[in-house]
Amino acid sequence: MMTCDLSRLTLMQMRELIDAGEVSREELVRAALSAVAEGDEVLGAFLEVDEEGALAAARAADNTGGQTGGVLDGIPYAAKANICSRRMTTNCASYMLADYRSPFDAKVVASTGSAGGILLGKTNMDEFAMGSSTENSAFHKTRNPWDLDRVPGGSSGGSAASVAANYVPAALGSDTGGSIRQPASFCGVVGMKPTYGSVSRYGLIAFASSLDQIGPLTRTVHDCAAVLDALVLRDKRDSTSISHPDSGRFSESVAASGEDLRGWRVGLPREYLGDGIDPRIREVVRGAADGFTGLGAEVRECSLPHTDYALPAYYIIASAEASSNLARFDGVRYGMRTEGESVLDLYLNSRGEGFGPEVKRRVMLGTFALSAGYYDAYYLKAARTRRMIVRELEQAFSDFDLLLTPTTPMPAFGIGERVEDPLAMYMADICTIPANMAGIPAISIPGGRVDGLPVGIQLMAPRFADERLLRAAAVYERVTGDRGANPLCPGDVPTEGVCDR
Amino acid sequence: MDHVKQQAAYVARLAHLRLSGAELKTMARDMESILDYIGRLEELELDEVQPLFNPAAADDNVWREDETGTDDISDEFLRGAPDVRDRYLMVPQVVASDEVEGEDDDM
Numbered sequence: 198m199m200t201c202d203l204s205r206l207t208l209m210q211m212r213e214l215i216d217a218g219e220v221s222r223e224e225l226v227r228a229a230l231s232a233v234a235e236g237d238e239v240l241g242a243f244l245e246v247d248e249e250g251a252l253a254a255a256r257a258a259d260n261t262g263g264q265t266g267g268v269l270d271g272i273p274y275a276a277k278a279n280i281c282s283r284r285m286t287t288n289c290a291s292y293m294l295a296d297y298r299s300p301f302d303a304k305v306v307a308s309t310g311s312a313g314g315i316l317l318g319k320t321n322m323d324e325f326a327m328g329s330s331t332e333n334s335a336f337h338k339t340r341n342p343w344d345l346d347r348v349p350g351g352s353s354g355g356s357a358a359s360v361a362a363n364y365v366p367a368a369l370g371s372d373t374g375g376s377i378r379q380p381a382s383f384c385g386v387v388g389m390k391p392t393y394g395s396v397s398r399y400g401l402i403a404f405a406s407s408l409d410q411i412g413p414l415t416r417t418v419h420d421c422a423a424v425l426d427a428l429v430l431r432d433k434r435d436s437t438s439i440s441h442p443d444s445g446r447f448s449e450s451v452a453a454s455g456e457d458l459r460g461w462r463v464g465l466p467r468e469y470l471g472d473g474i475d476p477r478i479r480e481v482v483r484g485a486a487d488g489f490t491g492l493g494a495e496v497r498e499c500s501l502p503h504t505d506y507a508l509p510a511y512y513i514i515a516s517a518e519a520s521s522n523l524a525r526f527d528g529v530r531y532g533m534r535t536e537g538e539s540v541l542d543l544y545l546n547s548r549g550e551g552f553g554p555e556v557k558r559r560v561m562l563g564t565f566a567l568s569a570g571y572y573d574a575y576y577l578k579a580a581r582t583r584r585m586i587v588r589e590l591e592q593a594f595s596d597f598d599l600l601l602t603p604t605t606p607m608p609a610f611g612i613g614e615r616v617e618d619p620l621a622m623y624m625a626d627i628c629t630i631p632a633n634m635a636g637i638p639a640i641s642i643p644g645g646r647v648d649g650l651p652v653g654i655q656l657m658a659p660r661f662a663d664e665r666l667l668r669a670a671a672v673y674e675r676v677t678g679d680r681g682a683n684p685l686c687p688g689d690v691p692t693e694g695v696c697d698r
Numbered sequence: 699m700d701h702v703k704q705q706a707a708y709v710a711r712l713a714h715l716r717l718s719g720a721e722l723k724t725m726a727r728d729m730e731s732i733l734d735y736i737g738r739l740e741e742l743e744l745d746e747v748q749p750l751f752n753p754a755a756a757d758d759n760v761w762r763e764d765e766t767g768t769d770d771i772s773d774e775f776l777r778g779a780p781d782v783r784d785r786y787l788m789v790p791q792v793v794a795s796d797e798v799e800g801e802d803d804d805m
Contacts, residue, residue, distance in 0.1 A: 300774030394754045407752040436760040437752070509736040520713060527714070529787050534780035540789050541714075549716030557715055558728055561706070564713040565729070578739050580749030585742070587750060619728050620735055636753025660753070 203228035208272055208366040208420035215263070215271045222255040222263065222271030222315065229273040229317055232364045241339040242349075242358040244278050245285045246318035254315045263313055268426045268448060270313030275359045275368040278319040279326055280411065281400035282306045285316075289402055290334035291324045293551030294532040303400025304432045305369060305411050312427035317365055320355030324553045325523065326376055326404045328352050329625035332616050333555045340612070341383060343650055347609040350380030350625070353414065357384040360414045367415045367424050371401055373408045374511055375604075375629025378641035378655060381414055382604035385643050385651030387421045387670070388414045390629075392660050393636030394439040397432030405518035406437075408511075408633040418642060418671040422447035425663070443664040454668040456676065459493030461669060464597035468504035469628055474606045478652055481645040482603050485654045488677045489601065496601070499593055503585045504631060510586070511630045512623060513566045513579035519556075520563030526551065558619060587635045594659040599669055603628050604641040604653035628655060638663040642670050702726045 203225055206214070214220040230248055237243055251273060263270040276282065279289045281299035288294040306316060323333035331339045331354025339354045341347040342362040349358040353370030357380035360368050370377040372390035381388025389412045396411045403409060413424035425447045431440045443450070465486055470479050486496045528534035528547025535546035552560070566575035593600060606627055615622045632639035637660050644654030658666040706726040710717045717725060781788040 297778060300771045300778065433762060436762075437754050439754065503742075506739060506742060509739050512732065513736060513739075524714075528780065529789055530779050532778075532780070536790075538790060540792055543790055544714040545716035548714050552715070554721075554724075557717070557721070558725065558732075560713050560715060561709050561725060561729060562732060565709045565733075568709065568712060575736070577749055578742075578744065580751055581744040581747040582739060582742060584747050584750040585744065587753065620731060634753070 202232070202363070204232040204365070205363045206366065207417050208269075208415060208423055209417070211272055211366060212268075212270075212423070222258045223252065225271060226251045226255040226273050226315055226317065229365055232362070233318070236362055237364070239340065239345065240342060240358055240362055241337050242320055242355045242362060242364065243275070243318045244288065244290065244321050244336060244355065247285050247316065250284045251315050251317045258313065258315075267311070267313030268423050269309055271315065272313070272367065273315045273317045273365050274309065274424075275318050275320045275356060275365045276306060276316060277322050277353050277356050277368070277370050279322060279371055279402040279404075280305060280319075280369055281402065282316060282319070285319050287319070287402065289325045290322045290336055291551065291553065291556070292335045292533055293526050293548075295335075297532050299400070301400060304397035304430075304434065305428055306400065308430055309369070309424075309427050314427065320353070320359055320368060322355055323352035323555065325402070325519070325556050326352040326371055326373055327519070327555045327559050329375070329379055329622050330610070330612075330615065331355060331380070332612065333553060335553055338612060341609050343385060344609065346611055347650070348383065348612055350383035350605070350609060352376040352380075353388075354380045356414050357381055357386055357388065360384070360386045360416060366420055367413055369411060369424075370414050371404070371409055371411050372629075372633065373404050373515060374633050375626040377412045377414060378604050378629050378639060378653065379625060381641045382651070382653030383609035386414055386416055387418055387640065387642050387674075388412065388653075389421050389425070389640040389666075390632060390638065391425060391429065391663050392439075392441070392638045393633075394437045395441045395638075395661075395663065396428045397430065397435040397438045399432055399434040403522040405515040406522065407518060408515055410633070418640075418667060418674045419448065419451050421640070422451040422667050422671070425667075429663075441663070442661055447664055447667055450664050451667050451671045454671045456672065457493040458489060458669060458672055461489075461494040461599065462597045463489050463494045463496045464499040464593055464600045465496055466499050466501045466504065466593070466600055466602060468501050469602035473624065473627060474603055475608070475647070477647040478603045478606065478608070481647065481652050482601065482654055485644050485673075486601060488673060492672060492676060497597075499597065499600075501589050501593060501631075503582065503589050506582050507586050507631045507634055508623065508627050510579040510582035511626075511634060512562065513575050514583065514634075516559040516563035517566045517576050518563070520560045520567065523552075523556070523560055555619070583634050586631055590631065590635050590637060590657075591659070598658070598665060600657040602655045602657070604644075604655040605629075608647045608650040608652050632657050636660055638666050640666050640670050642674055702730050
């Protein structure tokens with residue numbers, strides 16, 4: 198029988214074992230289920246696990262020989278609870294949608310399914326993806342696998358924790374201002390927000406439509422590329438979706454990425470290394486810059502003077518879009534309803550009881566920013582600022598192939614430490630927001646440790662240069678990377694010979 | 699602060715949120731500090747800059763063919779609604795009953 202913990206394998210390792218006929222899909226799903234059963238009562242990464250459905254899908258694939266050529270054939274994965282699936286609830290970690298079952302699968306669930314992926318469960322998150330710690334979930338908190346008294350980050354905290362704890366090799370998250378990359382950094386995994394429009398948002402419950410993007414969380418860059426091969430598709434149901442020039446070639450490209458980065462120009466924007474950033478994180482980023490230099494890249498400092506204005510502009514834009522998107526939750530068409538004397542009372546009561554404090558705060562802020570007399574001063578001003586941020590980044594990318602920054606200004610903070618102060622919580626996204634404002638791809642990969650906690654480094658590239666980003670990240674990871682070892686699962690990610698059977 | 703609280707109550711009404719007195723108080727305090735932080739955008743002179751609403755915004759609209767589809771899942775959608783009768787979403791009476799009488803012929 199088994200001599201190793203199969204759930205610790207990376208996606209590509211699982212892929213090889215399945216293709217070689219050394220392991221069945223059912224064994225992989227069972228390993229994932231038992232890892233969840235063993236650890237998740239404490240960790241709280243999942244809101245719901247579909248044991249029956251996952252096992253049935255695995256057995257069916259084993260019986261038919263699986264999805265020929267499917268890059269995710271037999272791979273168990275998790276999806277954030279704001280991604281619609283027919284099976285299980287899609288509750289956005291909100292009382293408002295506590296029992297909501299979607300009548301359709303999101304495009305990403307359908308396309309990972311077509312590639313052979315097996316949806317194991319839905320992961321915890323900040324309510325409606327608003328937050329940076331997963332503490333805003335209406336149901337329970339998720340803990341950081343590296344230190345159970347700390348947050349996993351957010352809003353895709355459950356997805357990050359499920360990958361870091363080795364339950365699944367891959368999870369889907371959504372990123373509106375850093376909600377994939379920031380928890381990836383806090384949990385020591387890889388997290389990527391692809392170019393806006395490259396992954397369909399059909400079936401992603403909208404938070405801020407001009408900023409939201411679905412992406413993968415994995416333990417390695419190669420695994421991230423493999424998931425993207427399944428996700429990046431033009432979808433006629435999402436009018437912002439685009440035909441990506443490298444669709445289907447990410448994994449192949451990463452495999453051929455080589456050993457050095459000679460000829461690459463890497464920019465180090467000094468605004469991302471200022472006073473607001475923990476000095477120990479600055480050290481990690483400077484160390485990473487040396488790492489890139491060591492790989493042959495030319496690393497130079499640069500300046501993006503509007504960076505400090507990205508966060509205030511983001512909070513206006515994201516909240517304005519949220520106030521509009523969340524208007525649909527009125528107690529009439531979906532989810533929770535609290536009766537009232539009149540229709541207005543019904544709305545007021547249902548929304549007053551269904552939404553948690555942070556969601557209310559953002560809906561209020563957005564409603565205010567769009568209201569008569571304030572639109573020009575707030576929303577329009579923020580949209581003009583957004584243009585400046587995009588211009589500045591475009592300018593930088595005429596000089597550099599990539600930009601290197603911290604992912605987060607601090608390592609994972611303690612549970613409860615920031616919940617009382619919304620602004621302190623918002624600061625956690627200060628490095629990740631510009632990429633959403635500009636719609637460019639950005640990835641967080643493990644960059645080092647601060648007090649034993651993982652911290653990520655972020656790489657950004659121009660729109661559509663996702664493949665470039667992945668290649669550079671893969672070379673960096675291969676040569677200097679720090680992956681795998683965490684207190685729950687000591688030892689590095691197994692490479693070979695671990696599954697002698 | 700009273701002014702801010704009044705304004706918060708007004709915005710809550712616009713946003714269709716029922717907030718308790720305690721919630722309103724916290725909300726007013728939080729909104730004040732968030733707006734204060736956001737106020738730093740005033741430092742920027744941007745009147746000449748075109749606003750950007752979506753990073754993928756093309757100059758043209760996005761069009762698709764007007765095709766007939768067969769994937770009608772309206773029954774399944776209705777199953778998710780809190781109160782449905784005969785395929786109607788139920789809400790409290792909107793028009794007073796004395797207004798309704800005799801108006802059917804005009805509809």
